[in-house]
Amino acid sequence: MKHMSIISPAAIALGLSAAACSGGSDGQSADTTEANAQVDAAAPTTIGTSAPLNSLTPGEASAPDLSKAIGLEGLADLRIGKPLPVGGSWTERGAQTGAECRTVSSPDYPGVYGLVTKGTVRRITVGQNSDVKLVEGVGIGSTEDEVQKWFAGFRSEPHKYEDSPAKYLTAPNAASGDPAVRFEIGKDRKVKLIHVGMMPELGYAEGCS
Known part of the structure; x- marks a missing residue:
C-alpha cells in the first residue's frame, strides 16, 4: 500500500x-x-x-463523488488522528458511548460511523448502507478481485464471525501506527465493510472493542 x-x-x-x-x-x-x-x-x-x-486513465476506476470519497486523511471534516470537528454534523446518536471510546455518525453520510478515542478520531467505518467509496472507486459491494487489483499485498486473515471465503484484508503498513485500510470480505467474496484508521481501533471487530 x-x-x-x-x-x-x-x-x-x-x-x-x-x-x-x-x-x-x-x-x-x-x-x-x-x-x-x-x-x-x-x-x-x-x-x-x-x-x-x-x-487516473478513464476506465481504470469508477471514481466516486469526491464529496463522498474517503481516503487515509478521513471523510469530509472527520479527519483521522484529529479531534472531532466542533460544530459539525458528527455526533453521538444512540451508539456506543463512553469516556474512552465512543461512536459518532452524521445524517450526511448514512451507513458511516467514526470511532473517537480520548477525543481523537481513530477509525471511520463505511457500512453496508453507504455509497461512500475509497478514492480508487472501491466501495461496499465491490468484488474481492477488484480489491486485489488496487490493493495487492494486503494481509489476509480469517473472519471472526463468518466461514471462509469470508476474510479480513488489512494493509501491510497498519502495524506501523499510520492510517491504513482494512476490508471485510463476505462469503460472497464482496466487500461488506471498509475501515480506515489506526491500530488498535482499525482491527476492532465490534465498534469500540
Missing part, C-alpha cells in the same frame, strides 16, 4: 518558474499556470496508487 503523493511547495515553485521563463508560448499566463498547479496539488490522491484521482 503506497502512501499518498505530496507535492512540495518547492516543486510547485520550480514548475511555476519554468512556466514563466517559457514566455507563455502555450497561451497561458503565469497566474493561470499557478492556479492549475494549486488545483493539482490539492487533488485527492488514491490509496492504492500514488497518482492523483484526476490523473
Whole structure:
C-alpha cells in the first residue's frame, strides 16, 4: 500500500518558474499556470496508487463523488488522528458511548460511523448502507478481485464471525501506527465493510472493542 503523493511547495515553485521563463508560448499566463498547479496539488490522491484521482486513465476506476470519497486523511471534516470537528454534523446518536471510546455518525453520510478515542478520531467505518467509496472507486459491494487489483499485498486473515471465503484484508503498513485500510470480505467474496484508521481501533471487530 503506497502512501499518498505530496507535492512540495518547492516543486510547485520550480514548475511555476519554468512556466514563466517559457514566455507563455502555450497561451497561458503565469497566474493561470499557478492556479492549475494549486488545483493539482490539492487533488485527492488514491490509496492504492500514488497518482492523483484526476490523473487516473478513464476506465481504470469508477471514481466516486469526491464529496463522498474517503481516503487515509478521513471523510469530509472527520479527519483521522484529529479531534472531532466542533460544530459539525458528527455526533453521538444512540451508539456506543463512553469516556474512552465512543461512536459518532452524521445524517450526511448514512451507513458511516467514526470511532473517537480520548477525543481523537481513530477509525471511520463505511457500512453496508453507504455509497461512500475509497478514492480508487472501491466501495461496499465491490468484488474481492477488484480489491486485489488496487490493493495487492494486503494481509489476509480469517473472519471472526463468518466461514471462509469470508476474510479480513488489512494493509501491510497498519502495524506501523499510520492510517491504513482494512476490508471485510463476505462469503460472497464482496466487500461488506471498509475501515480506515489506526491500530488498535482499525482491527476492532465490534465498534469500540
